Amino acid sequence: MGEFELIGRFFAAAPCAQAAPAVALGIGDDCALLQLAADEQLAVSTDTLVAGVHFPHSPDPFLLGQRTLAVAASDLAAMGADPLGFTLAITLPEADESWLDGFSRGLSQMAASCSLVLIGGDTTRGPLSLTVTVFGRVPHGQALTRGGAQVGDLLCVGGNLGDAAGALPLVLGQCVAEPAIAEALLAHYWSPPPQLALGQLLRGRATAVLDISDGLLADCGHIARASNVALQIECQELPLSAALRRFDQVDALACALAGGDDYVLAFTLPAARLADLRAQWPAVQVIGRVTAGEGVHVLDAAGQAVDPPRSGYQHFGPAHD
Numbered sequence: 001m002g003e004f005e006l007i008g009r010f011f012a013a014a015p016c017a018q019a020a021p022a023v024a025l026g027i028g029d030d031c032a033l034l035q036l037a038a039d040e041q042l043a044v045s046t047d048t049l050v051a052g053v054h055f056p057h058s059p060d061p062f063l064l065g066q067r068t069l070a071v072a073a074s075d076l077a078a079m080g081a082d083p084l085g086f087t088l089a090i091t092l093p094e095a096d097e098s099w100l101d102g103f104s105r106g107l108s109q110m111a112a113s114c115s116l117v118l119i120g121g122d123t124t125r126g127p128l129s130l131t132v133t134v135f136g137r138v139p140h141g142q143a144l145t146r147g148g149a150q151v152g153d154l155l156c157v158g159g160n161l162g163d164a165a166g167a168l169p170l171v172l173g174q175c176v177a178e179p180a181i182a183e184a185l186l187a188h189y190w191s192p193p194p195q196l197a198l199g200q201l202l203r204g205r206a207t208a209v210l211d212i213s214d215g216l217l218a219d220c221g222h223i224a225r226a227s228n229v230a231l232q233i234e235c236q237e238l239p240l241s242a243a244l245r246r247f248d249q250v251d252a253l254a255c256a257l258a259g260g261d262d263y264v265l266a267f268t269l270p271a272a273r274l275a276d277l278r279a280q281w282p283a284v285q286v287i288g289r290v291t292a293g294e295g296v297h298v299l300d301a302a303g304q305a306v307d308p309p310r311s312g313y314q315h316f317g318p319a320h321d
């Protein structure tokens, strides 16, 4: 199977590559063309997943297809963007049909749930690596950045924290868990649902937003720096799934604070807007507040500062050695 047959069968003909109103031109030409209205801005983000770094070698291709797109689509959620399309640059060691079939189905399933259309890409041979670029649209000036948190705002998250970090030792085969726990945690690792609907609800409401990819503490640090404020996180308010709390091989609180791969939105919100938002997104959880100062501070139930676990994965940082 040559490059063009591969692209045609597993990508251009996949359900995720079918026509959509905002895609004026899809796969097959030198560029795709996206249709934007005059009062919209284009939101663009790229993510690369490398075998052995971002996922174990030889994962299930269907699950990998889902995860590859979910991770990228989460950035659109974090900007409050409406999803349009995505490109896929895929580097493969070989053209294995059953692998490509599984990957393409996983990709299409996640694309359908995110309303994203595959509009192009690149296909090369080499060690397995996947780069997805997502495109979304935002009404002019309404994108949700990290820089607007105000002293007095609430710090909130859009769902449970730590499940993907709890799943990691299972993904790596370092331990086992009873089936119900393993299933729940692994589902979040392989198929974290991008919080696109929440992101759109946060437009005009939240003052700063990001998606938690590197761990709550590390990512809240980005909001604190960009907004020039301090963030206080109250440990006992962190929402933890039943599966994570019951999994005795991991420290649930450390997973929630410092584990990566959650792809849940963290945001700051004026308190007066909480009830209205909760009515539409009941999973919103207040986990702390914005204060004057700098940095991220973790408080215990008594309001005392606690030493946080080592935070945030950085490819070239201290967590790597």
Ligand code: ADP
Binding pocket: 007, 011, 012, 026, 027, 028, 029, 030, 031, 088, 089, 090, 118, 119, 120, 121, 122, 123
């Ligand atoms: P070019 O040589 O102009 O860069 P290619 O030959 O690489 O184009 O690709 C042909 C067409 O197939 C282009 O429209 C490109 O966007 C698309 N394409 C290539 N690889 C993929 C892929 N993995 N997924 C989706 N579309 C792809």
Ligand code: MG
Binding pocket: 121, 122, 123
């Ligand atoms: Mg090319």
